[in-house]
Amino acid sequence: MGILRLGYLHVRVTDMAEARRHYVETMGLKVTAEEEGKIYLKGWDEWDHHSVVLEEGGVGVNKLGFKVNSVDDLTSFENRARAFGATVERMSKGENLEVGEGFRVISPSGHTVELYADITYLGSEVGFTNPYPFPRHQVGISVPALDHMLIMAEDVALNEKFFMDVFDFYAVEQIRPEYDSPARIATWLSIGQKAHDLAIVAGKDKGLHHFAFRLDDWSKILHAADIFSMDDVSIDITPTRHGITRGETIYFFDPAGNRNETFAGGYTAYPDRPTVIWTPDQLGRGIFSHSRELNTAFTEVYT
Amino acid sequence: MGILRLGYLHVRVTDMAEARRHYVETMGLKVTAEEEGKIYLKGWDEWDHHSVVLEEGGVGVNKLGFKVNSVDDLTSFENRARAFGATVERMSKGENLEVGEGFRVISPSGHTVELYADITYLGSEVGFTNPYPFPRHQVGISVPALDHMLIMAEDVALNEKFFMDVFDFYAVEQIRPEYDSPARIATWLSIGQKAHDLAIVAGKDKGLHHFAFRLDDWSKILHAADIFSMDDVSIDITPTRHGITRGETIYFFDPAGNRNETFAGGYTAYPDRPTVIWTPDQLGRGIFSHSRELNTAFTEVYT
Amino acid sequence: MGILRLGYLHVRVTDMAEARRHYVETMGLKVTAEEEGKIYLKGWDEWDHHSVVLEEGGVGVNKLGFKVNSVDDLTSFENRARAFGATVERMSKGENLEVGEGFRVISPSGHTVELYADITYLGSEVGFTNPYPFPRHQVGISVPALDHMLIMAEDVALNEKFFMDVFDFYAVEQIRPEYDSPARIATWLSIGQKAHDLAIVAGKDKGLHHFAFRLDDWSKILHAADIFSMDDVSIDITPTRHGITRGETIYFFDPAGNRNETFAGGYTAYPDRPTVIWTPDQLGRGIFSHSRELNTAFTEVYT
Amino acid sequence: MGILRLGYLHVRVTDMAEARRHYVETMGLKVTAEEEGKIYLKGWDEWDHHSVVLEEGGVGVNKLGFKVNSVDDLTSFENRARAFGATVERMSKGENLEVGEGFRVISPSGHTVELYADITYLGSEVGFTNPYPFPRHQVGISVPALDHMLIMAEDVALNEKFFMDVFDFYAVEQIRPEYDSPARIATWLSIGQKAHDLAIVAGKDKGLHHFAFRLDDWSKILHAADIFSMDDVSIDITPTRHGITRGETIYFFDPAGNRNETFAGGYTAYPDRPTVIWTPDQLGRGIFSHSRELNTAFTEVYT
Helix, strand or coil, X not given: XXXXXXXXXXXXXXCHHHHHHHHHHHCCCEEEEEECCEEEEXXXXXXXXXXXXXXXXXXXXXXXXXXXXXXXXXXXXXXXXXXXXXXXXXXXXXXXXCECCEEEEECCCCCEEEEECCECECXXXXXXXXXXXXXXXXXXXXXXXXXXXXXXXXCHHHHHHHHHHHHCCEEEEEECCCCCCCCCCEXXXXXXXXXXXXXXXXXXXXXXXXXXXXXXXXXXXXHHHHHHHHCCCEEEEEXXXXXXXXXXXXXXXXCCCCEEEEEEECCCCXXXXXXXXXXXXXXXXXXXXXXXXXXHHHHHCCC | CCEEEEEEEEEEECCHHHHHHHHHHHCCCEXXXXXXXXXXXXXXXXXXXXXXXXXXXXXEEEEEEEEECCHHHHHHHHHHHHHHCCCEEEECCCCCCCECCEEEEECCCXXXXXXXXXXXXXXXCCCCECCCCCCCCCCCCCCCCEEEEEEEECCHHHHHHHHHHHHCCEEEEEECCCCCCCCCCEEEEECCCCCCCEEEEECCCCCEEEEEEECCCHHHHHHHHHHHHHCCCEEEEEEEECCHHHCEEEEEECCCCCEEEEEECCXXXXXXXXXXXXXXXXXXXXXXXXXXXXXXXXXXXXX | CCEEEEEEEEEEECCHHHHXXXXXXXXXXXXXXXXXXXXXXXXXXXXXXXXXXXXXXXXXXXXXXXXXXXXXXXXXXXXHHHHHCCCEEEECCCCCCCECCEEEEECCCCCEEEEEXXXXXXXXXXCCECCXXXXXXXXXXXXXXXXXXXXXXXXXXXXXXXXXXXXXXXXXXXXXCCCCCCCCCEEEEECCCCCCCEEEEECCCCCXXXXXXXXXXXXXXXXXXXXXXXXXXXXXXXXXXXXXXXXXXXXXXXXXXXXXXXXXXXXXXXXXXXXEEECHHHHHHHHCCCCCCCCHHHHHCCC | CXXXXXXXXXXXXXXXXXXXXXXXXXXXCEXXXXXXXXXXXXXXXXXXXXXXXXXXXXXXXXXXXXXXXXXXXXXXXXXXXXXXXXXXXXXXXXXXXXXXXXXXXXCCCCCEEEEECCECECCCCCCCECCCCCCCCCCCCCCCCEEEEEEEECCHHXXXXXXXXXXXXEEEEEECCCCCCCCCXXXXXXXXXXXXXXXXXXXXXXXXXXXXXXXXXXXXXXXXXXXXXXXXXXXXXXXXXXXXXHCEEEEEECCCCCEEEEEECCCCCCCCCCCEEECXXXXXXXXXXXXXXXCHHHHHCCC
């Protein structure tokens, strides 16, 4: 089965108290563990020990982790990563709190990517026996789960190839300089049936453009924007629709300056669905379907 | 009972064919009559002969009409308008196509305002016997009805007084330079229970900021923005919420450059509801609840 | 201006603790006062002292109150009520907690109806200075306000006439035994621009069919039904649309057995809007637009 | 990668003209081919030649087809089906219009299941180059795609085992007679990340409970119910939420009596998500989250 999902990411924040207020009180994540300079968080609909780890000091992403279906998958992926020529190292159980053994690979874009099969199971807030559809008491916008992330890379095509060849991602949508070009301005990769699990956009290596949390639908997007206003969250892009993925979205910043997204909608992706290709003349509409304008702050500001 | 609603407005457009495409194909209004240089339009849920009249030549509003409950109301209002010191003239039946007698008054802001009690009844598209909630076949975003308009005035307080004293509007929300100031930066006036029927904002006399059409809810706002994107409508402000009125909105321009709005939500207004007062430090949030930023293009561009 | 709205209703409940849990924890009303055997409640968006009063003992409605715009209106209405031949008595300040003087009239249907102009002002939860669109922390389904009620009457036509002739309600929709019949099976009356403030349906005099709280839109209707499921509220009619008023609705019971409704949507009513007439063959669709079936439990069960 | 999705189903209808009106005018499917006694249909967001095939004569399902990722997968699945002891036969290219070679297997429940890798590509209505999020002109409720189906089986556990062991489905939710029982009253199986691709409920072998089309969200569910009312579609279950899958739903019948569903929402399923277990005491809420009542017509009526 291979990779299940983007399991976790470790993100740097400048002020832990402010970050906690944002991710817990506004976003509605739950604290599952704390260490010196680290807070571990999960959404109410996630069962694994954590999905977001806040690390004190600066801004940007330290690493991301993909959960695979079984320990057997790890060996196969590790071999393929080495075959690709990537730098790989083994990761022992406990190196990451509550996370089992696995391996660590540096993507061509310089991002640290960890692969693991085991992580302590905590269960979801509604449980798995005769559950209700959501928790009776919700905090802030009550995001159920981490959804996807978008990283920056100087060579998008190479990194797309890396994630496709080594980890079996497939390209759902792409921005190409010309329709038939092998070059990529950006690519949206799925590992399952979500419209994207990982996106890569041209920019500085190691950069984090944003990471996104799932919301149910457009009505929840409005509610989130209203709560952000009340909590004085810095909104980057007010509620709108993406042309790419068709998703409904808000972009905003955590107090450290990391861009977050709330994402709803989108279609069911399949490997046999033709890759959607966007050309630069329609790029504005591809990014934001309503304004249809390129917003340089959106593309050039990241952490 | 007095004034029922903003019954019609006559708006100038530069290119009649383009305007027709916008108001008919995209907005979903129906043509009810045509004359040399004029097209009469109504929404599917309106029963009077027309609510929007397109007049060839330029941009901006030529006049607006308020429908009153009975011919008796006309005399009373006319007397009060004269008492206020406004320029008033009688309007005979047929001066406006399908509209009965009434009178015409110039507001302090220089806007031509017509009052009338009778207009040819056409009926709504779903009818009034065992009706369905909306037409089975809809065109574009299928606006049901004209909702309100916002005009510019050099002296907002004076014009507020005019509409309150002469026509019984009451102030639902106001922007004041200071909390206790008698001056007004803007005012939102209701003649019934809608959060506003007429708003007045500081700017050049005779100016039209926008006129708005009703939509059912936030999901229809998204649909409208999606259709606008497909029809290449120039969107000024993408889907968001107003702080003032709480309404959900999109601002956009017709091909001539007149600003339109689609408006959903808002609360039920009552004369005993305290007037909401906005102060300049919170004005950005008052206008657009999510971005919380003053947008000079929004406040300074009008027709 | 006359009547502003259905200001309050006093409803009997069998178990005060259960009723409190329902109206406070699930519905989200706030307790504004308590007396022996009485709890006074208001919604977050209401400014008057109370809108719902729970009275211990039994089930059904004890009385309803309409707020008028000014004390002057009271005298006029009282005279018209007497002229109609109704039993009228003066009501002194303080007879109702925090409510000013007024009068009490018995409708032909035997309902006790109080008219008043003054009630202690408490203000809304979001306030009227630079307000947010809703409270940051919400309880249960967080209803903003009481919306309307539906009472039973043996002679609907007579009661319709009473409320129209004495209090200036107008008929927005009617169910008639035949299209041209002067008889009424049911009538929906508005006193302003809401699709209804008071409805009257054929049944036993003094009966209460339901009272309704406002919700913003269809997404809030789903949320309410989900919370009702979690709180084990007895749902009578799951989310659907009314043909009559076009409103989106849930019907459910409080623990005593009084039917409640959450109501969203509906159109803007006007006195010059033709009265919608429903005939018996389309009645099922008139009541519930999706099932299109008469549900005898719905029409025959009331308190 | 194995099975991609429920690719098609062939359903019997009694009157082709009525069925065509239902599936084309109301549901919004497009006719892609016609043969004597057969109509081939697809949704606007599907790219393969067809997903629903109407076959004249009676009611119920004739067969269903799962599309696999590659021809290589076919051999593997065929061997596993034979190893399970199922009756298998090869299927040659062209046996099904526009469908490539594959094999046919009879499930323990007696359903004819076809596996294929190739089917003529037609493309979607919005295309895959700079696409808009949906077609500008929509017909009826404009379903984008077939989503899942629910079949009846006398031995649910055996059929669950069949689809899991032979085709790699995994159980997302189950109704069990007791929490720890190996028996199954019903099971919801996913082959990817949708909350279900195939469900099996206790009943007569070969039975079809319903097949479902995707809708975007709860607002589209309301719109669908409104259109069904206008088109006089027989609605079985008005808009509500499932406890199982959390999906938002309407059940209704095509003119022949086959139950259809429109389905929105639901969560992202993963193989490592614990299987949700429902016990009979909470079954009513599991099926319909709002009414929380077992509806025997719903469970016992199928084709």
